Amino acid sequence: xxxxxxxxxxxxxxxxxxxxxxxxxxxxxxxxxxxxxxxxxxxxxxxxxxxxxxxxxxxxxxxxxxxxxxxxxxxxxxxxxxxxxxxxxxxxxxxxxxxxxxxxxxxxxxxxxxxxxxxxxxxxxxxxxxxxxxxxxxxxxxxxxxxxxx
Numbered sequence: 001x002x003x004x005x006x007x008x009x010x011x012x013x014x015x016x017x018x019x020x021x022x023x024x025x026x027x028x029x030x031x032x033x034x035x036x037x038x039x040x041x042x043x044x045x046x047x048x049x050x051x052x053x054x055x056x057x058x059x060x061x062x063x064x065x066x067x068x069x070x071x072x073x074x075x076x077x078x079x080x081x082x083x084x085x086x087x088x089x090x091x092x093x094x095x096x097x098x099x100x101x102x103x104x105x106x107x108x109x110x111x112x113x114x115x116x117x118x119x120x121x122x123x124x125x126x127x128x129x130x131x132x133x134x135x136x137x138x139x140x141x142x143x144x145x146x147x148x149x150x
Contacts, residue, residue: 006076006087007031014069023058025065028113032077035070036115037062047107054107059132059141064099066114067128067145074121075149090150097125098146107141109134116145124150 011027014020023045029036039062047055072094079087112134119127126149132141 003032003076006079007073010069010072010076010091014072020065023061025062027069029115030069030073032073033070033118034116035066035073036113037066037069038111038113041110041112051106052108054109054112054140056101056103056107059103059107060099060101060143062112062114062132063101063116063130063141063143064096064145066116067099067130067143068094068096068147070116070118070128071121071126071145071147071149074118074126078121093148093150095148096145097148099143100145101141101143103141105138105140107132107134109136109138109140111135112140119144121149124148 007030011030023039025037025039028038045055045058072091075090114132116128116130119129126147128145130143133139
């Protein structure tokens with residue numbers, strides 16, 4: 001199976017999801033063990049108008065989104081040629097089981113990037129560690145996500 005092509009197809013599906021389009025999320029990096037996305041600042045995503053900071057739900061969403069993307073990529077990475085026919089079926093059942101978000105600083109910035117690294121990828125569950133930084137490199141939040149992958 002051509003993994004690079006499978007990652008491209010996964011990225012294409014991801015970028016066509018209506019919610020990701022609404023948030024203007026783009027993929028920066030994607031492999032079987034890391035993922036990185038970014039999103040520009042938008043006045044519509046303000047959680048505290050007086051401080052002009054990103055809404056906490058958007059912060060959590062970015063962490064969950066990059067974790068879910070990596071979980072999907074880990075499924076692609078583990079798929080053999082013989083299992084290729086079941087790949088879309090497995091990806092269609094992917095979902096978040098648990099998400100922990102730790103908010104470290106206010107979400108200030110012009111652009112935000114969320115990254116994820118793989119902690120464990122099993123046949124049924126995938127666990128990822130995620131971080132969110134602003135355009136100045138300041139870490140705003142981190143999280144851990146557990147995803148159903150099979």
